[in-house]
């Protein structure tokens with residue numbers, strides 16, 4: 763390992779424990795319009811060429827480079843499958859009429875400030891839920 767100095771002026775001494783702040787990168791107002799808003803349609807329009815696998819540094823959910831997530835391909839499939847099965851199999855509701863509190867808490871990973879309470883009601887034939 764050796765010291766590293768970038769042309770923009772950052773100097774990183776050898777042995778530094780460096781953590782990438784993906785939360786901040788993913789909310790960069792120079793890249794993302796209304797960065798705090800959940801707008802998945804931006805990936806069909808203004809940012810349709812942005813890839814999640816570490817080639818476009820403005821979006822790095824699986825990191826990038828040699829230590830990027832080796833489970834990315836599996837994860838991209840499993841997330842779709844799990845979400846689809848959940849939506850197909852259950853009515854999803856909240857126990858109260860109040861809007862879900864989406865406030866975030868501070869931490870290394872992105873946690874909700876208040877626990878999510880959900881009511882799941884099976885919507886398919888009971889036989890389909892047998893193990």
Ligand code: HEM
Pocket residue numbers: 822823824825828829830831832833834836837838841
């Ligand atoms: C949506 C799901 C997932 C996300 C967002 C994700 C994200 C990440 C990120 C950002 C890193 C880099 C961490 C760092 O820089 O220190 C990472 C590393 C890693 N991920 Fe994932 N991951 C996911 C699912 C998975 C799955 C399904 C597997 C395995 C089956 C997996 C296995 C790993 C391993 C082994 C590493 C460490 C790689 C290394 O240090 O060389 N991940 N993941």
